[in-house]
Amino acid sequence: MRLNITSLRERARLLQAVRSFFIDREYLEVETPIRIPAPIPEAWIEVETAGDWFLQTSPEICMKRLLAAGLPRIFQICKCFRRHERGSRHLPEMTMLEWYTAHADYHDLMRDCEELLGVVLSRQCLPGFDGSMIDFTPPWPRLSLTEAFNRYAPISLSAALMADSFDEVLTREVEPRLGRRQPVFIIDYPAVLASLASLHPDNPALAQRFELYISGMELANGFTELNDADEQRRRFVREMELICAQGREPTPMPESFLADLSHMPPASGIAMGLDRLLMINCGSRCIDEVTAFTPEEL
Numbered sequence: 001m002r003l004n005i006t007s008l009r010e011r012a013r014l015l016q017a018v019r020s021f022f023i024d025r026e027y028l029e030v031e032t033p034i035r036i037p038a039p040i041p042e043a044w045i046e047v048e049t050a051g052d053w054f055l056q057t058s059p060e061i062c063m064k065r066l067l068a069a070g071l072p073r074i075f076q077i078c079k080c081f082r083r084h085e086r087g088s089r090h091l092p093e094m095t096m097l098e099w100y101t102a103h104a105d106y107h108d109l110m111r112d113c114e115e116l117l118g119v120v121l122s123r124q125c126l127p128g129f130d131g132s133m134i135d136f137t138p139p140w141p142r143l144s145l146t147e148a149f150n151r152y153a154p155i156s157l158s159a160a161l162m163a164d165s166f167d168e169v170l171t172r173e174v175e176p177r178l179g180r181r182q183p184v185f186i187i188d189y190p191a192v193l194a195s196l197a198s199l200h201p202d203n204p205a206l207a208q209r210f211e212l213y214i215s216g217m218e219l220a221n222g223f224t225e226l227n228d229a230d231e232q233r234r235r236f237v238r239e240m241e242l243i244c245a246q247g248r249e250p251t252p253m254p255e256s257f258l259a260d261l262s263h264m265p266p267a268s269g270i271a272m273g274l275d276r277l278l279m280i281n282c283g284s285r286c287i288d289e290v291t292a293f294t295p296e297e298l
Helices: 004-022 060-068 106-120 145-152 157-163 164-175 229-245 255-261 276-283
Strands: 046-051 054-056 071-081 092-104 125-127 133-135 142-144 184-190 203-214 216-222 267-273
Touching: 004 071, 004 106, 004 164, 004 276, 046 267, 060 092, 060 255, 060 267, 092 106, 092 276, 106 184, 106 203, 106 216, 106 267, 145 157, 145 164, 145 184, 157 164, 229 255, 229 276, 267 276
Parallel strands: 142 184
Antiparallel strands: 046 054, 071 092, 092 267, 125 133, 184 203, 203 216, 216 267
16 A cells, blocks of 8 residues: 655644644534434535445534524534545545634634634645645635636626536636635535525625635535524425436435424534645645545555
């Protein structure tokens, strides 16, 4: 087997730094089940089965239930699983950082990201995948998804959505150009692309969602959380309809989560891929270089 001891040591250092960052800010580290009876229904993610249950694609629904139970500031580092995700930047079993904060919104999350990476990365400037230096000095630009398409894509965001080519245009034309000199937050996604996020108070066609890009790679996905259980159920039903249209079997409705959601306070939450963060910190072009084992070695 191949083994990159330097990367593994850096992984250990970074995980410890992440934990210290949140503990110092009075976040409670939590553990939630990896094997669950009903995951979040998402048309763009395929879940991995584990007997009659499922391996989590994210700890989101369990962590939100903890918010609803009264925990105001929580974080978790855990394994998440997604079927058919394998590539130079993808693993079917990944290490995820998630944190949730009551009475905060997605603007607060973006500031959290700037502060977190400023603390845990080894240097303030690091080389990107194209060799250019990335400056992590905050604040980082905030760019709407609409404007990102206007700048970098041959068609508008609305045209891409109407043509059912959003994912193709985003990955081919837009993403490679994002965050090449400085990290960038792509903000304000169309509501149809954010099934768990609150709508924008000034424009209900948009959701309070962002993604963080560094050197053309998406690192984190965060939003102001939806806490309307009836609306969340309607959105889950739509996701299940899309899953069925793809010829896949929908997963059960996460009823326990929906029952608790109405008790959840206004909050923000985010998922950050720690394997990808290690790639950036170590200057690795392939995710295999920052893990002890790849699926092919097991």
